[in-house]
Amino acid sequence: MNVDGIREMFQNGKSVEELVHSIFDKIEHSKLNAFVTLAKESALEEARRVDKHGAKGMLGGIPIGIKDSISTKGIQTTCCSKILEGYIPPYDAHVIERLKAEGAIIIGKTNMDEFAMGTSTETSCFGPTRNPWDLIRVPGGSSGGSAAAVAGGEVPLALGSDTGGSVRCPASFCGVVGLKPTYGLVSRYGLVAYANSLEQIGPFAGNVKDVALLLDVISGYDPRDSTSVTKKCEYLKELREDVSDVKIGVPGEFFGEGIDEKVEKAVWGGIKALEDRGASYTEISLPHTKYSLAAYYIIAMSEASSNLARFDGLRYGLRLGKDKDWHTTFSEIKAQGFGEEVKRRILLGTYALSAGYYGKYYLKALKVRTLIKRDFESALKDTNVLITPTMPFPAFKIGEKIGEPLALYLADVNTVPINLAGVPSISVPCGFAGKLPIGMQIIGRHFDEATILRTAYAFERGMK
Amino acid sequence: MKDVIIGLEVHVQLNKLRSKLFCSCSTQYHDSEPDTHTCPVCLGLPGALPVTNGKAVDNAIKVALALNCNIEEWTMFYRKNYYYPDLVKGFQISQYDYPIATNGSISLETEGGERTIRIKRVHMEEDPGRLVHVGTIDKSKYSLIDYNRSGVALLEVVTEPDLRTPKEARLFLNKLKNILEYLDVFDSSLEGSLRVDANISIAGGKRAEIKNISSYKGVEKALLFEIVRQNNLVRRGVKVVQETRHFDEVRGITISLRTKEGEEDYRYFPEPDLVPITIVDRVDDIKKTLPELPDAKRQRFVLQYGISDNHAKVLISELGLANFFETVATEVDANLSATWIADVLKGELNYRDLDISAFSPGHMVQILQMLKKDTITENGAVQVIRTILDEGGTPLDIVERKGLQPKMGAEASGNITLRVIEENPDAFQDFCKGKNEAMHFLMGQVMKETHGTVDRSTVIELLNKSKKEKLQNASDNHREA
Numbered sequence: 052m053n054v055d056g057i058r059e060m061f062q063n064g065k066s067v068e069e070l071v072h073s074i075f076d077k078i079e080h081s082k083l084n085a086f087v088t089l090a091k092e093s094a095l096e097e098a099r100r101v102d103k104h105g106a107k108g109m110l111g112g113i114p115i116g117i118k119d120s121i122s123t124k125g126i127q128t129t130c131c132s133k134i135l136e137g138y139i140p141p142y143d144a145h146v147i148e149r150l151k152a153e154g155a156i157i158i159g160k161t162n163m164d165e166f167a168m169g170t171s172t173e174t175s176c177f178g179p180t181r182n183p184w185d186l187i188r189v190p191g192g193s194s195g196g197s198a199a200a201v202a203g204g205e206v207p208l209a210l211g212s213d214t215g216g217s218v219r220c221p222a223s224f225c226g227v228v229g230l231k232p233t234y235g236l237v238s239r240y241g242l243v244a245y246a247n248s249l250e251q252i253g254p255f256a257g258n259v260k261d262v263a264l265l266l267d268v269i270s271g272y273d274p275r276d277s278t279s280v281t282k283k284c285e286y287l288k289e290l291r292e293d294v295s296d297v298k299i300g301v302p303g304e305f306f307g308e309g310i311d312e313k314v315e316k317a318v319w320g321g322i323k324a325l326e327d328r329g330a331s332y333t334e335i336s337l338p339h340t341k342y343s344l345a346a347y348y349i350i351a352m353s354e355a356s357s358n359l360a361r362f363d364g365l366r367y368g369l370r371l372g373k374d375k376d377w378h379t380t381f382s383e384i385k386a387q388g389f390g391e392e393v394k395r396r397i398l399l400g401t402y403a404l405s406a407g408y409y410g411k412y413y414l415k416a417l418k419v420r421t422l423i424k425r426d427f428e429s430a431l432k433d434t435n436v437l438i439t440p441t442m443p444f445p446a447f448k449i450g451e452k453i454g455e456p457l458a459l460y461l462a463d464v465n466t467v468p469i470n471l472a473g474v475p476s477i478s479v480p481c482g483f484a485g486k487l488p489i490g491m492q493i494i495g496r497h498f499d500e501a502t503i504l505r506t507a508y509a510f511e512r513g514m515k
Numbered sequence: 516m517k518d519v520i521i522g523l524e525v526h527v528q529l530n531k532l533r534s535k536l537f538c539s540c541s542t543q544y545h546d547s548e549p550d551t552h553t554c555p556v557c558l559g560l561p562g563a564l565p566v567t568n569g570k571a572v573d574n575a576i577k578v579a580l581a582l583n584c585n586i587e588e589w590t591m592f593y594r595k596n597y598y599y600p601d602l603v604k605g606f607q608i609s610q611y612d613y614p615i616a617t618n619g620s621i622s623l624e625t626e627g628g629e630r631t632i633r634i635k636r637v638h639m640e641e642d643p644g645r646l647v648h649v650g651t652i653d654k655s656k657y658s659l660i661d662y663n664r665s666g667v668a669l670l671e672v673v674t675e676p677d678l679r680t681p682k683e684a685r686l687f688l689n690k691l692k693n694i695l696e697y698l699d700v701f702d703s704s705l706e707g708s709l710r711v712d713a714n715i716s717i718a719g720g721k722r723a724e725i726k727n728i729s730s731y732k733g734v735e736k737a738l739l740f741e742i743v744r745q746n747n748l749v750r751r752g753v754k755v756v757q758e759t760r761h762f763d764e765v766r767g768i769t770i771s772l773r774t775k776e777g778e779e780d781y782r783y784f785p786e787p788d789l790v791p792i793t794i795v796d797r798v799d800d801i802k803k804t805l806p807e808l809p810d811a812k813r814q815r816f817v818l819q820y821g822i823s824d825n826h827a828k829v830l831i832s833e834l835g836l837a838n839f840f841e842t843v844a845t846e847v848d849a850n851l852s853a854t855w856i857a858d859v860l861k862g863e864l865n866y867r868d869l870d871i872s873a874f875s876p877g878h879m880v881q882i883l884q885m886l887k888k889d890t891i892t893e894n895g896a897v898q899v900i901r902t903i904l905d906e907g908g909t910p911l912d913i914v915e916r917k918g919l920q921p922k923m924g925a926e927a928s929g930n931i932t933l934r935v936i937e938e939n940p941d942a943f944q945d946f947c948k949g950k951n952e953a954m955h956f957l958m959g960q961v962m963k964e965t966h967g968t969v970d971r972s973t974v975i976e977l978l979n980k981s982k983k984e985k986l987q988n989a990s991d992n993h994r995e996a
Contacts, residue, residue, distance in 0.1 A: 142560070277788060277789050357606050
């Protein structure tokens with residue numbers, strides 16, 4: 052299911068309402084558990100409106116799934132945490148306003164790791180999402196619901212958020228395209244924060260063209276986000292197959308220990324395929340890569356410990372039977388509302404920010420972050436893009452790693468440096484390990500989404 | 516008294532701003548229902564982001580300049596993490612390292628002479644919501660929260676421990692308030708516009724921090740109470756512990772909230788949703804907009820108008836009063852204006868709990884002109900002022916209505932007094948014998964005849980003169996006989 056295909060269906064007389072009905076039918080019979088809340092009424096109403104007045108806007112009548120960490124007016128938004136049970140936001144995120152303005156139809160909210168903390172979508176209070184390629188495996192995370200919904204043909208487009216790989220990891224595991232934009236390109240207004248300084252909302256689709264289209268819709272300056280900037284171009288217009296001017300850098304550190312052999316082989320195959328199409332490559336080094344996981348987790352957990360403080364059940368979200376005094380009540384709500392992984396990260400982050408440890412951990416992590424950012428800037432001086440495996444291995448089994456948080460953290464080794472550096476990165480399918488898809492990560496210069504999209508597009512065309 | 520060391524942390528609302536510090540919600544909530552001036556940002560709803568109100572930063576720079584501070588090149592916000600039900604996000608956006616200004620000062624005129632109180636730092640932060648405790652804070656069964664105040668811009672002014680007496684603390688606050696009102700960034704009349712944390716220690720002992728005192732008088736009272744409490748402890752040989760105390764305004768006492776061990780670690784870290792703000796390039800423009808400040812105005816009033824320093828001090832104590840004086844003084848004699856405004860009008864306003872906006876400068880000019888032309892007595896003028904304040908009306912109407920017309924010339928009032936004496940020989944006789952009631956009776960008759968337009972002193976003078984003449988005559992007659 053892709054946008055062009057749907058437009059063709061509309062042209063052949065299929066109504067938007069029929070399409071939306073069939074989508075809900077499919078979701079309701081699905082084994083994936085990709086959606087956690089459906090916006091049936093509003094979606095059908097919007098579909099009928101489009102049928103009556105014609106499909107207008109860049110996404111007229113096109114259905115889309117939204118990660119449950121993005122605020123949607125009138126549709127329950129929980130970040131798949133019990134603590135936000137029943138929270139129906141009174142406002143739309145910037146990206147939702149943009150989607151509505153362009154005529155998209157919001158189908159519902161997709162599953163995710165609780166507060167985006169995870170690599171497998173197993174920490175959701177709604178239970179795990181299943182990988183459409185193999186139902187006993189995870190879809191990746193944290194935006195696993197969005198990736199699985201697209202891969203499973205439930206929706207053509209979806210939005211996720213990426214703090215340390217949460218768009219690219221599930222894109223890789225589910226064999227779809229997912230992009231993490233440059234920090235600042237897409238307004239975070241309405242994205243429930245996990246780690247503010249790292250995350251971006253990003254598009255998922257079955258192909259590069261649709262990702263570019265969705266990025267066109269959601270990107271651009273929003274005065275409500277102080278870190279937001281004005282975009283330079285329209286990404287769909289910039290797509291072409293020519294990569295003869297593209298210089299690829301291949302950082303050795305990203306092909307290191309722990310990388311599955313089949314993954315390594317598939318990614319090198321991708322690089323060679325691009326070379327065949329006229330691109331050139333050189334092997335380069337990003338020397339501070341080995342510190343990135345440590346720096347990432349300190350920064351992300353520290354920010355999270357502060358961001359999640361607001362969930363006290365007082366104004367919205369989980370309420371327990373009987374209120375006691377303030378301290379007892381909010382402690383009990385937090386104790387019962389947050390899951391294990393979330394508690395672990397809040398505690399670690401609280402510790403890292405505490406008096407006497409701030410300089411040792413948080414400040415040091417910020418310094419490392421600067422070094423990593425410089426690594427990327429210097430590597431991308433002589434190259435346009437860097438190519439690496441997105442994930443070290445293909446999708447693992449549900450339950451296989453959930454008991455080993457550290458092993459799961461290590462799975463983010465190739466994705467977190469990108470968030471630390473703030474550069475854009477896209478994951479495109481580049482082959483299979485058995486029946487499991489493998490993702491190739493293409494990283495670009497700050498605000499040069501056009502080049503990574505073009506590289507991914509050329510590669511995708513070559514695969515066909 | 517042993518050495519007392521006081522330092523203040525003063526939180527003032529930048530309540531002349533139209534919108535809050537990080538969102539566009541209105542700050543004019545004082546007459547509104549709870550939670551009606553809120554939005555996703557100031558309610559801290561999941562996903563909402565703050566955006567700094569540039570005008571608030573400009574106002575903070577103004578204050579920093581007026582307090583003679585060093586202004587940093589750039590400034591940034593931090594998160595101060597703590598849990599409290601009035602705090603919607605579980606943290607307050609505040610400043611920590613790189614505050615907007617440091618190292619300023621305010622000079623105070625105290626009983627012990629001129630003193631300089633150093634300002635350690637000035638920083639911006641957001642106001643939490645307002646908690647309403649049912650009953651008192653320590654016994655309340657439940658509390659209500661109003662988030663209208665949540666996100667209003669606050670300025671925290673932190674002094675060095677330079678204050679020595681509770682009275683100095685109050686003088687400092689008055690001076691600060693005065694400066695802020697001159698800068699047009701602060702309206703002290705609004706409820707909750709000022710909150711003070713006061714640190715106090717005695718003779719090198721541990722310090723107590725009294726939190727959240729919400730009135731100028733309250734600060735002085737709380738500190739006086741603390742001095743007595745700490746002195747009593749020392750006298751009984753009990754060590755003063757470092758602790759946070761709450762001031763109960765109603766009971767006039769401080770109560771312990773928590774000791775040092777319970778002090779919170781606020782886990783400050785840079786607010787990732789906001790970017791650092793360069794301020795150095797705004798300072799010069801803002802400097803140009805700075806108004807004349809109270810001390811400068813006081814000096815100018817003395818020099819330009821030749822009025823006494825005491826009058827100038829009263830007149831500059833409120834910007835409205837100072838402007839009122841200048842308007843009036845350009846029309847009539849400056850010294851007369853100063854006396855009548857600073858001594859009479861200000862007193863009448865204070866008595867009625869009114870401010871200068873209750874009186875029109877045009878009316879004052881008319882009254883003073885009448886006084887100048889001797890067409891009204893001083894008593895009459897006071898009556899006119901009181902009537903305007905109590906009932907309204909214009910000076911000319913009131914003079915007419917109350918029969919306060921043209922003061923009798925000395926001759927005319929003399930004639931009337933003599934006539935009254937002639938018409939009331941018995942009373943005059945009694946008066947000459949020293950009977951007070953007779954004097955009151957005669958005075959009453961004169962006042963009745965003149966509609967109160969003569970000075971009592973003139974009448975008394977005339978009565979005494981007549982009495983003297985009468986006695987003189989009597990003794991002359993006696994001698995002749």
